[in-house]
Amino acid sequence: MTLKRILSLFICTACAGVVYSQTQIDETFIWDGNNREYTIYIPASYDGTSEFPLVFNFHGGGDFVPSHMSSADMRPIADTANFILVYPQAIPDPGNGGSTSWMHKEPTTHDDVPFVEAMIDSISMNYNINTDRVYACGYSLGGEFTFELSCQLNNRIAAIGAVARTMGAGTYNNCSPVHPTGVITVLGTADPISDYNGVWYLGVQYYMSADEQNSYWVSHNNCEPTAVITPIADTDPSDGSTVERHTWANMDGCVYVEELKVINGGHDWPGSSGNMDIDASKEIWKFVSNYNLNGIIECSTNSIDQVSEVNIQVFPNPMSNQLIIESNYSEPMTFHVYNILGKAVLTGRIYSGENSIDVTSLKSNFYTLSIGNETTKLVKID
Numbered sequence: 001m002t003l004k005r006i007l008s009l010f011i012c013t014a015c016a017g018v019v020y021s022q023t024q025i026d027e028t029f030i031w032d033g034n035n036r037e038y039t040i041y042i043p044a045s046y047d048g049t050s051e052f053p054l055v056f057n058f059h060g061g062g063d064f065v066p067s068h069m070s071s072a073d074m075r076p077i078a079d080t081a082n083f084i085l086v087y088p089q090a091i092p093d094p095g096n097g098g099s100t101s102w103m104h105k106e107p108t109t110h111d112d113v114p115f116v117e118a119m120i121d122s123i124s125m126n127y128n129i130n131t132d133r134v135y136a137c138g139y140s141l142g143g144e145f146t147f148e149l150s151c152q153l154n155n156r157i158a159a160i161g162a163v164a165r166t167m168g169a170g171t172y173n174n175c176s177p178v179h180p181t182g183v184i185t186v187l188g189t190a191d192p193i194s195d196y197n198g199v200w201y202l203g204v205q206y207y208m209s210a211d212e213q214n215s216y217w218v219s220h221n222n223c224e225p226t227a228v229i230t231p232i233a234d235t236d237p238s239d240g241s242t243v244e245r246h247t248w249a250n251m252d253g254c255v256y257v258e259e260l261k262v263i264n265g266g267h268d269w270p271g272s273s274g275n276m277d278i279d280a281s282k283e284i285w286k287f288v289s290n291y292n293l294n295g296i297i298e299c300s301t302n303s304i305d306q307v308s309e310v311n312i313q314v315f316p317n318p319m320s321n322q323l324i325i326e327s328n329y330s331e332p333m334t335f336h337v338y339n340i341l342g343k344a345v346l347t348g349r350i351y352s353g354e355n356s357i358d359v360t361s362l363k364s365n366f367y368t369l370s371i372g373n374e375t376t377k378l379v380k381i382d
Contacts, residue, residue, distance in 0.1 A: 023041060023042055023043070023044065024039060024040070024041050025039070025040050026038075026039050027039070029118075031115050031118055032114070032115070036088075036089070036091070036115060037065070037089040038087060038089060038119060039065050039069070039086070039087045039089075040084065040085070040086050040087075040123065041078055041084070041085040041086075042084055042127070043075075043082060043085075044079065045079070045082050046084065048127070048128050050128065051128050051129060051130035051133075052082055052083050052084045052127070052128065052130060053083040053084070053129075053130050053133035053134070054084050054086065054123060054130070054133070054134045055074065055078070055083050055084070055085050055086065055134075055135045055136075055137065055285070055288075056086050056116065056119075056134075056135070056136045056137070056138075057074055057085065057087050057137050057142075058088060058090075058102060058136065058137070058139070058141075058142030058146060059087070059089075059100075059138070060139045060141050060142050060164075061101050061102070061140060061142075062099040062100055062101070063100065063142075064089065065087045065088075065089050068087060068142075069087055071272045071273065072139055072163075072269050072272065072280070072281060073272075074281045074285065077282060077285050077341075080342075081340075081341050081342070083289075084127060084129065086119065086123065088115075088116070088119065090102050093105060093108075093110070095108060101141060102141055102142060102145035102148075103144060103145060103148065103168070112145065113148060116136075116149060116153060116156075117153060120134060130292075131156070132292040132293045132294070133158055133289075133292050133293075134156055134157055135157070135159050135161070135289075136150070136161075137160060137161035137162070137163070137288070138161075138162060138165075139163045139164055139165075140163070140164050140193070140194065140267065141165065142165075143162030143163050143165035143185075144166075144167070144168050144171070146160040146162050147160065147162060147167045147168065147171050147172075147213075148168070148171050150175075150177060150181055150183065151171055151174065151175035151176060152174075154176070154177040154178050154181060155293070156293075157181075158181070158182070158288070158291045158292050158293050159181060159182030159183065159287070159288035160181070160182070160184075160288070161183075161184045161185070161283075161284035161287065161288055162183075162184075162185045163185070163187075163270075163280050163284075164186070164187065164188065164191060164194050164267045164268065164269070165187075165194045165207075166185070166187065166194060166195075166196070166198060166209065166210055166212075166213050167207070167212075167216070168206065168207055169205045169207060169208060172208050172212070172213065172216060175216070179293055179294065179295060180221050180222075180256060180294075180295030181220065181221065181256070181291070182256055182257075182288055182290065182291040182296065183217045183221075183256070183257050184257075184258045184259070184260070184288065185210065185213070185214075185260070186259075186260045186262065186270060186278075186280045186283065186284075187210050187260070187261060187265075188265025188266050188267065188268065188274065189261065189262065189263050189264060189265060190241075190264045191265065191266055191267045192266065192267060193267040194207070195207065196209070196210050197209045198212065210261070214227075214246070214259060217257045218248045218256075221248075221256035221257060221295075222250050222251075223248040223249055223250050223255075223256050223257055224248060224251065225248075226248075227246040227247060227248050228246070228247045228248075228249070228381050229244055229245070229246050230247070230364045230381065231243075231244055231245075232245055232277055232278060233277065234277055235276070235277050236275075236276035239274065239275050239276045241262050241264040241265040241266075241274065242263045242275075242277065243260055243261065243262050243263070243265075243270075243275060243277050243278050244260075244261045245258065245259075245260055245261075245364060246258065246259040246260075246261055247364070249379070253379050254295075254379070255290075255296075255366075256295075256296065258287055260280075260283060262274070262275045262278075269281075286339075286340040286365060286366070290366050297377070298376070298377045311327060311328045311329050311374070312326065312327055312328070312329075312371055312374060313325070313326040314376060314378070317376075318378075318379035318380065319359055319380055319381070320359075320380075320381055320382065321358070321359065321360045322356055322357065322358060322359065323357040323378070324354060324355070324356055324357075325350050325355045325357060325371075326354050326355070327350050327351065327352050328352065329352055330352060331352075332350065332351050333349070333350050333371050334348070334349055334371075335348055335349070335357075335369060335370065335371045336370045336371075337359075337367050337368070337369055337370075338368045338370065339365065339367060340365060340366055340367075345361075345367070346359070346362065350371070359380060362380045363380065364380050364381050364382050365380055366378070366380075367379075367380060
């Protein structure tokens with residue numbers, strides 16, 4: 001570790017202190033000669049005794065933390081899902097009129113990737129962080145920056161979510177991830193700022209298309225090349241857009257890449273502006289929280305998931321309309337299906353032999369099945 005990093009982390013630690021009674025703290029420390037700022041949100045459930053995941057949420061170009069927090073507010077989710085939330089602040093880019101930017105215009109020596117690593121190190125000194133479950137999401141230029149982190153800081157970042165931005169060509173051409181990485185994007189097909197089909201100028205490609213970036217991550221994560229496409233209910237026809245969920249899974253049915261394709265959607269954070277059929281903040285957390293630095297957490301390794309070697313077999317997994325639970329228990333058992341936020345969404349009784357469970361009411365996502373002391377992960381597709 002360089003002397004600059006040691007000094008910077010010491011300053012940050014001294015400023016932060018270990019104060020669990022506060023829920024939202026504005027932090028400042030010196031990094032690479034610049035005064036850097038971020039806002040950290042600690043949910044009331046945090047008491048320091050158990051490890052919490054860490055989620056970074058990056059604002060768009062030219063923006064500031066307070067306004068971004070108001071439109072991409074993940075604090076209510078942190079309260080119920082139990083993770084620590086950080087909104088970092090970018091510094092002005094001299095090459096772009098002083099606009100606050102994560103990706104400064106060339107030529108530049110500025111690099112925010114080490115700044116993010118310094119924040120991870122510092123926050124881990126002050127809070128009990130699960131360093132295998134550090135996630136990054138962002139909007140517009142902040143979304144582009146999450147791709148940079150997934151490529152250049154892949155040893156620290158488990159999964160990412162990008163809203164209203166595709167992958168930059170420079171990042172794409174220099175990407176070197178070292179582990180299976182969950183990637184979710186929320187992209188509008190009519191986005192006037194971040195073109196869904198990529199950006200070319202004078203024969204040079206500056207941004208990848210949605211299809212190109214998806215293909216990259218599908219290949220990296222050894223997923224099947226064909227997506228499962230699920231229409232999402234158009235609950236708000238007045239917003240002028242609809243959403244399709246595109247998911248790519250590997251041969252074991254483990255989903256690693258997902259796109260929420262907002263048809264006729266613009267440069268928005270859905271749920272806050274533009275499309276109102278989905279909530280981008282909730283969708284991102286539900287997706288990324290399934291991953292750690294080793295890949296997806298507790299994904300089944302075959303189509304029939306052994307909840308218990310003796311007592312239970314569950315199939316098919318992924319499931320669609322019906323889940324079969326074969327039980328060798330001599331007595332009836334109660335089962336619970338929990339969603340990604342830990343809420344029981346389905347409960348019932350199973351008996352010895354084959355039990356058919358109707359799961360049509362469940363939305364496409366990840367779930368946990370609990371029977372007695374045994375649990376297993378389930379994948380629901382439509």
